[in-house]
Amino acid sequence: MEDQQSTTKIEAALYLIPVELSDVPIDAVLPSGNAAIVRGIKHFIVENVRSARRFIKRCDRSINIDDLTFYPLNRHTAATEAAGYLAPLVAGEPMGVISEAGCPAVADPGADVVALAQQRGLRVKPLVGPSSIIMGLMGSGFNGQSFAFLGYLPIDNAARTKAMHDMERRIVRDDQTQIFIETPYRNNALIEQLVATLPPTLRLCIASDITGAEEHIVTHTIAQWRQLPKPDCNKRPTIFLLYR
């Protein structure tokens, strides 16, 4: 059985392979088909080699890691170097992209190598996995017909307050849910600032540890959050959503 698995033959493409967001059994958050694809790949472009190795072992302990080649991809990887990474795919070998957590190329460095693959007419195949953006949106009860993910809000206080008022305007004018994140150790400070800055009728959803044992996805109006004890999100992966 294991021998059979390790010889899986798959189509040559750049597979975008999602990773769990939390410490849960892999079959709770990833289709079993993803592991079958991982078994068919020898060349992986990865955000972090150590954690990618561990992820591959979680997919299938029988995979021999020493047979695999890893190409590190991060903010320091030069564009020319990243272009060279695609040589095996150009030669007809399937390749994988693995990021630290969640979906590659969404809010992480994978997008550049996908853009290179698209430029060269290479096939790109995204796989299914957990996205805190989509799962937070699903759980919020907010408008899923129109939404924006903004990444991090600015750090500077004046710029940040302005960003909050910009979001408020887009919610009212465009009927668009606004989604954003913060560096985890500043989550609690952000919550205080949102609650102090935004109008009482807007709704704020705080979604922490999505898919994890401590998952907590709660929506209240700003007026309600002012009265309620705030969740402690210090250093916990959290996504924030705003809507009217």
Add this chain to the structure above:
Amino acid sequence: MEDQQSTTKIEAALYLIPVELSDVPIDAVLPSGNAAIVRGIKHFIVENVRSARRFIKRCDRSINIDDLTFYPLNRHTAATEAAGYLAPLVAGEPMGVISEAGCPAVADPGADVVALAQQRGLRVKPLVGPSSIIMGLMGSGFNGQSFAFLGYLPIDNAARTKAMHDMERRIVRDDQTQIFIETPYRNNALIEQLVATLPPTLRLCIASDITGAEEHIVTHTIAQWRQLPKPDCNKRPTIFLLYR
């Protein structure tokens, strides 16, 4: 084994249960843990009763559909009626939300019932599944740190042209990927209009039949698309992405 499965005991929550986007084996696109949760639920709020029954049978053929209660949710469901649907959950029974395809509450009617659950302080649990928005974004090579999903563009020609120029402005000013959809029989006309209206340097990704046998996710500049044969997207589920 089947008897054991049918007695799965799960936490009382409103589970948001994604459905396949295409005609593929379920284990290619949904975690096996989702089927275990479906087995533990007797009350389903659904966009379409017939297709929800078929989906549940695909999860586990041993589930007895006649033991289940279905609550139809669509644009015609009154808010008061939808509120009544949550009675089993209020009484401590797990419930599920199932939409036609993809993730409930993202670009479909599920969001209102999630908002009602949040208002009443009921637990909401999104599950992992395929999202054409996220998978299109992953495959496009575009900015995943900032993006907006706009739903359908306006039908009226002048309003639609204005919407295209608004997207162009947001790409340049906010560095934000713009994502949108069209009624499937108008996909080809939209492609012609995008290519005729937008500046040559912008990039357009056309992502069709995501996860399906005919999956086709291709990014080119508008200038390149003007030269190339366009893919035939007539009546094929397609998502469009724009970026610089």
